[in-house]
Amino acid sequence: MDLFYFVLFFLAWIASSEVSGAIGQGALSIAEIGEGQG
Numbered sequence: 001m002d003l004f005y006f007v008l009f010f011l012a013w014i015a016s017s018e019v020s021g022a023i024g025q026g027a028l029s030i031a032e033i034g035e036g037q038g
Contacts, residue, residue, distance in 0.1 A: 014023055 013019055
């Protein structure tokens with residue numbers, strides 16, 4: 001069940017606008033890098 005609580009915490013963490021924005025930019029960067037290498 002630890003993973004379940006971790007997921008809940010993670011969802012609550014990304015709920016904030018600042019964090020979600022940073023994750024959004026980071027995800028796009030990772031996706032671009034992944035596509036470039038792939």
